[in-house]
Amino acid sequence: MSALIIDGKQISADIRGEMVNEVAELKQKGVTPGLAVILVGEDAASKVYVGSKEKACVQLGMYSEVHRMAADSSEEQVLALIDKLNNQDSINGILVQLPLPKHINEKAIIDAIRVDKDVDGFHPESVGNLVIGDDSLLPCTPAGVIELIKRSGVDIAGKHAVVIGRSNIVGKPVAMLLLRENATVTICHSRTANLEEIAKQADILVVAIGRANAIDSKFVKPGAVVVDVGINRLDTGKLAGDANFESCKTVAGHITPVPGGVGPMTITMLMKNTITAAKKANGM
């Protein structure tokens, strides 16, 4: 048996196709969703991500501002820019690219972003709203995971979902979203005893460990949906997920590849959040 491959590139393209139309309709009504991205310093990977976000905005017909700041910018300078963008009507979403230079307090920066413009979903109030079940902007990668599962025709309600990883940006929010979709959710982490045994009970296995090929077919129940959030650069230069794709696909029912699975969804969900924020700001 070989698993069905969940094509994140295709699903992402489908959603962007839907959003092109939605943005065009909004613009006819005088609303142009606007995203501001702040990049501090010269981190190579961050530059690539920020470029992709800008390109995605332009392709969808949205308004985009990228603020590139020197690596030695002070925390006060970044906070002053956030304050300006918080009060700028043409901007519906604000994203500060992480990681920030060490002398800047990441928490102070995230806390300063207006909750209704928090398109990363990292603000404590956004996190709280997610947990309570109130309306909020959802963190992009976790929202992308849910969208991939749903658009693969998999019902989440009543399923046992096991999330491996408990980070604030993936593990915890993805577990909350699965719970909201009425899954029975188990969160595993580096201190979990009997990881293999627990993972093997999962109908839906979300892997967000941050270590290449940490999970193989021994961890997968036959027919399970495996969603791999990991992106690791191997010594060979190739990208690998946290799950060993070749091994897991012999047992899984559905599986996301790396690259081409969860990755393409993150920016797509960022665009979706920006549209959602724009509609809300205009009482739509």
Ligand code: GUN
């Ligand atoms: N750096 C890597 N991924 C992300 C992300 O999703 N949001 C932000 N702000 N920074 C990142």
